[in-house]
Amino acid sequence: MRTSAAVPPGARLSRRNSSCRRGSEASRSESLVELCEHLLSGRGEASGVALAREILGRCAELTTGPRIAFFEALALRFGPDPARLEQA
Numbered sequence: 001m002r003t004s005a006a007v008p009p010g011a012r013l014s015r016r017n018s019s020c021r022r023g024s025e026a027s028r029s030e031s032l033v034e035l036c037e038h039l040l041s042g043r044g045e046a047s048g049v050a051l052a053r054e055i056l057g058r059c060a061e062l063t064t065g066p067r068i069a070f071f072e073a074l075a076l077r078f079g080p081d082p083a084r085l086e087q088a
Helices: 009-014 018-041 045-061 064-078 082-087
Strands: none
Touching (some): 018 064
């Protein structure tokens, strides 16, 4: 697992322009959702714990907009089926 203890998270982002930052943060949100899918499909408890720890660490590094996008993507992919809720 990659750690960034030596370089504060904001220091890396401040070197990039804002349009590059937006694209990078959006892709990080999407890759987090993919990691969550992998976590749910996995079987090993130890590897699942390590993957969950990585997901939480990456989520903590997201700024507000990408963090909201991440949680919205989780709700769409893992939330209840709206049509079935209407029927209930």
